[in-house]
Amino acid sequence: MEPQMIDTYEKAYVQILEIIKHMGEEYINKIPKKLLNFFEQNKDKNYIFKLDETKDFKGETFSSKTLGLLAMIESEYWATPEEKKILEKALAENEKKYQAQMRKKYNPDNIFKNKESKVEKVENTITLAEYKDSIFVKIKNWFKRTFFKVAKYRGRFYLSYNI
Numbered sequence: 001m002e003p004q005m006i007d008t009y010e011k012a013y014v015q016i017l018e019i020i021k022h023m024g025e026e027y028i029n030k031i032p033k034k035l036l037n038f039f040e041q042n043k044d045k046n047y048i049f050k051l052d053e054t055k056d057f058k059g060e061t062f063s064s065k066t067l068g069l070l071a072m073i074e075s076e077y078w079a080t081p082e083e084k085k086i087l088e089k090a091l092a093e094n095e096k097k098y099q100a101q102m103r104k105k106y107n108p109d110n111i112f113k114n115k116e117s118k119v120e121k122v123e124n125t126i127t128l129a130e131y132k133d134s135i136f137v138k139i140k141n142w143f144k145r146t147f148f149k150v151a152k153y154r155g156r157f158y159l160s161y162n163i
Contacts, residue, residue: 010044012065018049019070030077 017039020028051060075087133141
């Protein structure tokens with residue numbers, strides 16, 4: 001199958017159910033019926049996934065959510081105690097690597113050090129330009145001054161809006 005981007009657990013449930021169909025009865029019987037029913041009820045009804053039987057299982061492309069669910073099923077229902085210990089060690093090692101990457105990427109000390117080195121001095125020269133009113137602004141201001149004086153001279157102040 002072609003690589004597919006799967007965003008939702010509903011699509012991952014479809015993939016899980018398809019994988020489980022190709023497993024032996026001894027593996028299927030170890031999974032609780034309640035969990036299988038949950039996958040069946042919550043799967044994406046519009047998504048179709050078929051395993052390519054000509055390819056090896058490693059040749060298929062699965063979503064990260066599908067792989068996570070398979071790891072959970074493996075550790076909870078299919079693995080022997082020795083295999084569970086190996087899985088736990090592998091998961092702990094992966095978590096340590098992930099945390100080290102995040103610590104390196106988001107370390108507050110390094111964040112500020114990197115920003116200081118990237119800052120460049122930029123000098124902007126600002127020139128002062130003389131502001132001149134356009135002819136329309138001058139006409140508008142002339143009307144304001146004229147009508148304001150007329151209203152003030154007559155003892156009335158009617159101009160309550162701006163022109």
